[in-house]
Amino acid sequence: xxxxxxRLDDMAHLDGNALAGPLSEIxxxxxxxxxxxxxxxxRSGTLAQLHVYGPEPGLTxxxxxxxxxxxxxxxxxxxxxxxxxxxxxxxxxxxx
Amino acid sequence: xxxxxxxxxxxxxxxxxxxxxGQYPTEQFPxxxxxxxxxxxxxxxxxxxxxxxxxxxxxxWAEMMALPQQETTTDIHCVTRWSKFDTPWRGVPLDAFFxxxxxxxxFVVAHxxxxxxxxxxxxxxxxxxxxxxxxxxxxxxxxxxGGPARLLVPHLYLWKSAKWVRGLRLGHEDxxxxxxxxxxxxxxxxxxxxxxxxx
Amino acid sequence: MARAAQLGGxxxxxxxxxxxxxxxxxxxxxxxxxxxxxxxxxxxxxxQHVDVRLTADDGYQAVRSYxxxxxxxxxxxxxxVQAVADGEVSPYLADxxxxxxxxxxxxxxxxxxxxxxxxxxxxxxxxGGSGVVPxxxxxxxxxxxxxxTAFHLLYSVRTPEDVCYRDVLDAHDxxxxxxxxxxxxxxxxxxxxxxxxxxxxxEKPAARLEPDSAVYVCGPTGxxxxxxxxLVDLGRDPATIRTERFG
Numbered sequence: 332x333x334x335x336x337x338r339l340d341d342m343a344h345l346d347g348n349a350l351a352g353p354l355s356e357i358x359x360x361x362x363x364x365x366x367x368x369x370x371x372x373x374r375s376g377t378l379a380q381l382h383v384y385g386p387e388p389g390l391t392x393x394x395x396x397x398x399x400x401x402x403x404x405x406x407x408x409x410x411x412x413x414x415x416x417x418x419x420x421x422x423x424x425x426x427x
Numbered sequence: 428x429x430x431x432x433x434x435x436x437x438x439x440x441x442x443x444x445x446x447x448x449g450q451y452p453t454e455q456f457p458x459x460x461x462x463x464x465x466x467x468x469x470x471x472x473x474x475x476x477x478x479x480x481x482x483x484x485x486x487x488w489a490e491m492m493a494l495p496q497q498e499t500t501t502d503i504h505c506v507t508r509w510s511k512f513d514t515p516w517r518g519v520p521l522d523a524f525f526x527x528x529x530x531x532x533x534f535v536v537a538h539x540x541x542x543x544x545x546x547x548x549x550x551x552x553x554x555x556x557x558x559x560x561x562x563x564x565x566x567x568x569x570x571x572x573g574g575p576a577r578l579l580v581p582h583l584y585l586w587k588s589a590k591w592v593r594g595l596r597l598g599h600e601d602x603x604x605x606x607x608x609x610x611x612x613x614x615x616x617x618x619x620x621x622x623x624x625x626x
Numbered sequence: 627m628a629r630a631a632q633l634g635g636x637x638x639x640x641x642x643x644x645x646x647x648x649x650x651x652x653x654x655x656x657x658x659x660x661x662x663x664x665x666x667x668x669x670x671x672x673x674q675h676v677d678v679r680l681t682a683d684d685g686y687q688a689v690r691s692y693x694x695x696x697x698x699x700x701x702x703x704x705x706x707v708q709a710v711a712d713g714e715v716s717p718y719l720a721d722x723x724x725x726x727x728x729x730x731x732x733x734x735x736x737x738x739x740x741x742x743x744x745x746x747x748x749x750x751x752x753x754g755g756s757g758v759v760p761x762x763x764x765x766x767x768x769x770x771x772x773x774x775t776a777f778h779l780l781y782s783v784r785t786p787e788d789v790c791y792r793d794v795l796d797a798h799d800x801x802x803x804x805x806x807x808x809x810x811x812x813x814x815x816x817x818x819x820x821x822x823x824x825x826x827x828x829e830k831p832a833a834r835l836e837p838d839s840a841v842y843v844c845g846p847t848g849x850x851x852x853x854x855x856x857l858v859d860l861g862r863d864p865a866t867i868r869t870e871r872f873g
Contacts, residue, residue, distance in 0.1 A: 343460060344847060346871045351735035352677035352691065356641055363738040379738035380869070384460050387507045388586060389609060391461040398463055400542075405610040407623045412610035417542065421609040423624075 347379040371399035447617035450510040465541040475594035501581040504617040518560035532597035539591040544604035584615040645731040653790040672767035673740040676733030693760040706759030747839040748776035754845020778831035779804040785811040
């Protein structure tokens with residue numbers, strides 16, 4: 332909702348490098364170099380460049396330009412929940 | 428008037444009784460976020476309740492401040508395991524907003540500036556159980572804690588107390604919100620330790 | 627990278643290595659170099675990090691990321707750990723984990739914030755405080771590879787007592803131009819007054835770069851945002867700026 336709301340440039344976020352470890356549990360390929368194009372503002376870049384909030388209560392990765400949700404990751408014991416985008420369903424993976 | 432049993436306090440409720448399972452007490456007030464902190468001016472702020480039929484009831488900041496105000500001191504419990512006792516809030520009970528709202532809906536999706544959502548049964552917002560809170564510890568609620576106003580539903584885990592709340596959408600279906608749709612529990616009762624989907 | 631093993635039909639991601647603390651060396655009052663032996667370590671690229679997992683007696687686990695500070699030496703890897711006041715994990719790793727004890731480690735992680743010797747254009751490394759760790763790995767790898775590529779380092783610290791890896795910075799390396807900048811207190815006689823990084827600090831090193839030179843910026847989020855903005859203002863192509871935020 333980038334419309335009429337002024338945003339505080341939030342200093343509390345990390346970046347997609349922080350997703351490397353958690354994603355390594357469910358992806359067998361390196362994730363930080365994956366390329367992504369924002370469906371909301373068309374900005375493109377690597378997963379490493381996403382702005383990442385968390386890790387509690389979950390990891391939320393957003394477009395660095397417009398804050399559109401790219402990916403969400405939640406650890407629940409032996410499970411890892413992954414949702415691509417902000418409004419699509421989530422997959423619950425059983426990990427080691 | 429005679430005062431009965433002056434000074435009697437009964438057995439003091441220990442802090443341990445107030446701590447739900449799996450929680451630890453904190454004096455701090457940690458800030459957790461899922462995105463950038465929205466900056467909303469009270470001049471532009473509105474709160475809207477939309478019923479299942481699409482009827483919308485809106486309040487501006489001034490209109491909200493003209494509603495009956497309440498102070499409440501309550502314990503809050505975060506799903507990340509911290510609990511904070513005796514937090515002092517001031518705000519408007521949801522009952523005051525719902526005075527003039529006609530609805531047969533059972534469920535609510537609270538939605539916020541910045542896009543956050545969370546879902547609850549409507550009855551969990553009524554009968555003195557929830558507020559739109561704008562003041563914390565005597566000061567205007569800071570943006571990092573959900574200001575200018577947040578939903579406050581202390582009997583559920585704090586992720587249900589939507590920061591930067593903008594409105595409520597009433598409906599017949601229980602629609603999982605931001606965290607509920609990615610593994611968190613649909614209801615979130617700290618006393619039954621309902622943290623995740625399978626709990 | 628995680629490798630999946632088939633185990634009776636259940637796919638198990640083989641992610642966590644056992645890592646034994648072999649050596650602890652102080653860098654500053656609060657920063658440490660920690661050397662771990664990790665049997666079967668697959669090697670790593672300069673700039674990569676590992677996730678370290680600690681498990682308490684009651685089963686509680688905490689995971690934090692730390693950058694690799696040097697190229698791998700067989701099974702021996704070196705991390706840079708900065709103890710954060712009131713931190714849950716870093717003070718323990720910095721001072722309490724006994725030499726000989728084990729932790730779990732996942733990695734190496736991250737292929738984007740990486741320098742490879744095949745990159746022959748001059749590179750600019752910009753470090754804010756503990757952000758120097760992965761950049762030290764790049765400098766050491768650059769040296770080990772005998773690379774003739776020009777490396778420029780701009781390293782921002784609060785005071786002279788906060789400088790890490792002096793041995794890496796002081797080694798007479800004809801290909802490394804290292805500049806320190808102090809934000810709180812500069813050494814006596816310093817030409818630059820203490821203060822946060824500015825465009826003027828970045829101008830000279832940036833001028834030595836080629837158009838597709840990589841710039842690596844690492845440190846706390848505030849520092850990274852500021853430095854990256856200044857670099858873009860200086861005309862660097864944002865696509866060439868690689869950042870890692872430590873939060």
